[in-house]
Amino acid sequence: MTSHKAKTKAILFDDAKGTLSPLNDLRPTFAIRTGPLTIAERLTIAFDLAPIGVVVPQPIAELTAESSSIPVNTPPEEGHDEILLINARCPLPVRAIAELTLGQVLVEENTQDMIAVKLTATNVRRLLAGDQPDMTPIAIPGKHLLRRPWDWKYFRDASMEFDLQVIAQNMRKVDAAPPAVTLIGTQGIAISPEAQVMPGVILNSTTGPIVIEENATIHPGAIITGPAYIGPGSSILEHANIKPNTAIGPVCKVAGEVGGSIFQGYANKAHAGHLGDSWIGEWANLGAGTANSNLLNTYTTINARATSTSSMEKTGETFLGITMGDHTKTAIATRIMTGAIAHTGTMFAASTPLSGTTDPFSWHTDAGVKNFRLGKFVDVSLAVMQRRGIKQSQAYSRRLTILHETITGQEAFSWPGKDMSHLGKS
Numbered sequence: 001m002t003s004h005k006a007k008t009k010a011i012l013f014d015d016a017k018g019t020l021s022p023l024n025d026l027r028p029t030f031a032i033r034t035g036p037l038t039i040a041e042r043l044t045i046a047f048d049l050a051p052i053g054v055v056v057p058q059p060i061a062e063l064t065a066e067s068s069s070i071p072v073n074t075p076p077e078e079g080h081d082e083i084l085l086i087n088a089r090c091p092l093p094v095r096a097i098a099e100l101t102l103g104q105v106l107v108e109e110n111t112q113d114m115i116a117v118k119l120t121a122t123n124v125r126r127l128l129a130g131d132q133p134d135m136t137p138i139a140i141p142g143k144h145l146l147r148r149p150w151d152w153k154y155f156r157d158a159s160m161e162f163d164l165q166v167i168a169q170n171m172r173k174v175d176a177a178p179p180a181v182t183l184i185g186t187q188g189i190a191i192s193p194e195a196q197v198m199p200g201v202i203l204n205s206t207t208g209p210i211v212i213e214e215n216a217t218i219h220p221g222a223i224i225t226g227p228a229y230i231g232p233g234s235s236i237l238e239h240a241n242i243k244p245n246t247a248i249g250p251v252c253k254v255a256g257e258v259g260g261s262i263f264q265g266y267a268n269k270a271h272a273g274h275l276g277d278s279w280i281g282e283w284a285n286l287g288a289g290t291a292n293s294n295l296l297n298t299y300t301t302i303n304a305r306a307t308s309t310s311s312m313e314k315t316g317e318t319f320l321g322i323t324m325g326d327h328t329k330t331a332i333a334t335r336i337m338t339g340a341i342a343h344t345g346t347m348f349a350a351s352t353p354l355s356g357t358t359d360p361f362s363w364h365t366d367a368g369v370k371n372f373r374l375g376k377f378v379d380v381s382l383a384v385m386q387r388r389g390i391k392q393s394q395a396y397s398r399r400l401t402i403l404h405e406t407i408t409g410q411e412a413f414s415w416p417g418k419d420m421s422h423l424g425k426s
Helices: 039-047 058-067 121-128 149-168 374-387 394-408
Strands: 008-013 049-055 082-087 104-108 114-120 136-140 182-184 189-191 202-204 210-212 223-225 228-230 246-248 257-259 274-276 362-365 368-371
Touching: 008 039, 039 049, 039 082, 039 149, 058 394, 082 121, 114 121, 149 210, 149 228, 149 246, 210 223, 223 228, 246 257, 374 394
Parallel strands: 008 049, 008 082, 104 136, 182 202, 189 210, 202 223, 210 228, 228 246, 257 274
Antiparallel strands: 082 114, 104 114, 362 368
């Protein structure tokens, strides 16, 4: 009789430290993609977790609860059960997490921020209530937690390597090319039976694995070079050039030259133009001919601002494109400068380059910058989501509205689903 090791009871907690906007404006931090998988998916697989709850900041709690099958911000019942708490800002499985014993807390040496801790259920309740149970700290060197919006890039390559390996395990490996498809190397190519790879496609796995998920479509003339991931329902359009370390999340349309980029999902880059070393949020749309720089002409490391009012910081990256928030749009022929950050709801339609850091819900034209009026923004967001068959929930609408009000200082008009005064505006 084979014995199976019990799964580890776990809670993912968001300590709300650092500045990660726009990555987590409209999702909990553990739902951010730094590769094909979200942080929660990766940690659950790596440590064989049985998640029993999540802890998130109050402004995102309702939206999290809507998509979560486990309790949100609900402490476990008192008892002696051992529970592992893992910081939602920890994108990669740190080996030391699996080695924690009861009462030990793993901290990031430079920041002293908690990475993970193993406690009894009773002490978990105390910790979440703001108390400090007895814990033995173990400090580990290195960078293990997201702190700034560009940190997705630091964790990208290792995330790609881990994710592609575990996803491909349960998929059909390709040992012969589909009709009129060219394979350059067959090791590490996995294609779902429900995917469609059309004649004229080239799949090059000599530099890394390629995974193509169910209902994805790869159109004629496209070239995909691994490591690369094409998510469920996504389309790679004619003559696209998908370069290494690219992960395209669910239901995206992608064309042109794309390399080293992460698409969270439900985004459009359906035309020619270069996109390199960039993170693209949901419901973003890059207009035809939009192209970005991902390398300074001095070949030096890139500086950036997390927000338009914060100080310039060293990112530590030599290659870094744009970090683009959800519901961001660029007009045709938009030029994007190295290390730019476009916050949630940015509409950029100016003839000058998109550079530096835009404010959330800002509308950019040659006439200047103004706030993206909420009524118009809501109309556009509803239309964009409906085109993909997604109905905007009241929780999502409320989060968008309150976020807009908080950032712009403009009190929104009343509209269906918005008025939930008991939620407050925290």
